[in-house]
Amino acid sequence: MAKWDIFCSVVDNYGDIGVTWRLARQLAGEHGHAVRLWVDELAAFVRLCPEASATAERQQLSGVELCRWPTIWPAVEPAEVVIEAFACHLPPAYIEAMAASTARRLWLNLEYLSAEDWVAGCHGLPSPQAGGLRKFFFFPGFVDGTGGLLREGDLLARRRAFQADSAAQQAFLQRLGVTRQAHARLISLFAYENPGLAGWLQALADDPQASQLLVPQGRILGDLQAWLGDGDLAPGDRRQRGNLQVQVLPFMAQDDYDRLLWCCDLNAVRGEDSFVRAQWAGRPLLWHIYRQEEGAHWDKLEAFLALYGAGLSPAAAEALGGFWRGWNAGAGTAEAWLALPQVWQELHEHAERWCMDQAARPDLATALEQFYRNWL
Numbered sequence: 001m002a003k004w005d006i007f008c009s010v011v012d013n014y015g016d017i018g019v020t021w022r023l024a025r026q027l028a029g030e031h032g033h034a035v036r037l038w039v040d041e042l043a044a045f046v047r048l049c050p051e052a053s054a055t056a057e058r059q060q061l062s063g064v065e066l067c068r069w070p071t072i073w074p075a076v077e078p079a080e081v082v083i084e085a086f087a088c089h090l091p092p093a094y095i096e097a098m099a100a101s102t103a104r105r106l107w108l109n110l111e112y113l114s115a116e117d118w119v120a121g122c123h124g125l126p127s128p129q130a131g132g133l134r135k136f137f138f139f140p141g142f143v144d145g146t147g148g149l150l151r152e153g154d155l156l157a158r159r160r161a162f163q164a165d166s167a168a169q170q171a172f173l174q175r176l177g178v179t180r181q182a183h184a185r186l187i188s189l190f191a192y193e194n195p196g197l198a199g200w201l202q203a204l205a206d207d208p209q210a211s212q213l214l215v216p217q218g219r220i221l222g223d224l225q226a227w228l229g230d231g232d233l234a235p236g237d238r239r240q241r242g243n244l245q246v247q248v249l250p251f252m253a254q255d256d257y258d259r260l261l262w263c264c265d266l267n268a269v270r271g272e273d274s275f276v277r278a279q280w281a282g283r284p285l286l287w288h289i290y291r292q293e294e295g296a297h298w299d300k301l302e303a304f305l306a307l308y309g310a311g312l313s314p315a316a317a318e319a320l321g322g323f324w325r326g327w328n329a330g331a332g333t334a335e336a337w338l339a340l341p342q343v344w345q346e347l348h349e350h351a352e353r354w355c356m357d358q359a360a361r362p363d364l365a366t367a368l369e370q371f372y373r374n375w376l
């Protein structure tokens with residue numbers, strides 16, 4: 001058992017806190033470490049974990065000591081393993097304490113997820129820091145030589161049991177106020193603002209197969225309202241357009257969001273954490289990637305499509321790629337959607353296969369643990 005400090009600065013959105021919270025829980029629960037998670041914005045955290053307090057300086061949750069990252073840093077004994085998530089800046093006094101300590105401290109920067117080729121070459125590299133310290137770059141990833149993906153030990157067993165239990169799914173959806181329509185494809189939608197939404201929704205409304213779209217509250221609601229020609233939509237509101245039923249859901253606790261992904265036939269996800277969770281759901285997904293300066297996100301998108309599409313027939317890879325590119329360009333989504341039904345069965349089977357292939361690799365928390373042991 002070692003002491004770990006994880007630092008998370010909430011830049012915007014929920015990905016940073018979503019990832020660090022999962023990691024902290026897993027390091028504590030599965031690896032038996034004493035984990036402190038330092039978060040500078042508890043309000044964002046409470047949305048993922050509603051039982052948490054938004055004001056407590058320190059609280060114990062799921063075996064993790066959740067600490068508010070205060071502006072005036074208190075004297076704190078550094079942990080044995082220190083993770084700064086996504087290049088956030090550790091408090092200078094904390095770094096000084098690490099440098100002054102006689103004991104060695106492993107300092108890691110947990111990076112963003114990318115399927116790009118260069119990642120394996122940079123994973124685990126050290127970078128010299130002031131005070132004689134070294135910081136190591138730790139990259140999650142999809143291939144050998146990277147740090148893997150976050151995946152709890154029992155995740156896939158829980159997911160499969162839930163997907164095999166239609167009563168449990170029905171009870172869960174009912175709790176969200178959702179009644180599943182017979183024969184309709186169930187789709188979840190979590191995305192940034194996207195001008196391509198209207199085209200896709202129109203294609204769904206005109207589709208011979210019925211669709212039921214579940215939309216947790218968030219940034220896409222404005223585009224949804226514009227397409228519906230409707231005013232302020234609130235959780236629980238339902239609208240029918242052609243063969244498409246749309247329902248707004250509340251933003252839910254992180255574990256419930258997982259269950260929602262497990263229930264759906266297609267999950268539109270975004271960023272990093274929901275993107276990975278949709279892969280563990282074993283169902284086809286649509287990724288809205290986080291936009292970066294100078295279009296750097298397109299390389300990331302293409303790199304993932306190349307990996308994911310490698311196991312698909314050319315027709316299915318092209319249909320999926322076309323839809324993802326249209327969605328991220330915010331244009332051409334209606335035409336791109338029309339190519340999908342022909343390859344749907346293949347995409348469905350591939351999603352489970354991809355999930356299994358990824359699950360055969362060490363998960364990120366285990367890879368971190370291993371990295372620490374090798375460093376000792």
Ligand code: TRH
Pocket residue numbers: 011012013014015016017018019047048112190216218250251252253254255257270271272273274275290
């Ligand atoms: O919120 P995001 O857009 O976060 C992004 C990305 O992580 C991106 O890489 C990063 O650079 C940027 O923030 C700053 O998307 P992401 O990563 O999917 O995180 C969303 C989290 O919210 C995830 O943990 C799932 C959770 N969630 C819920 O708990 N309940 C919900 O109802 C929904 C829709 C999401």
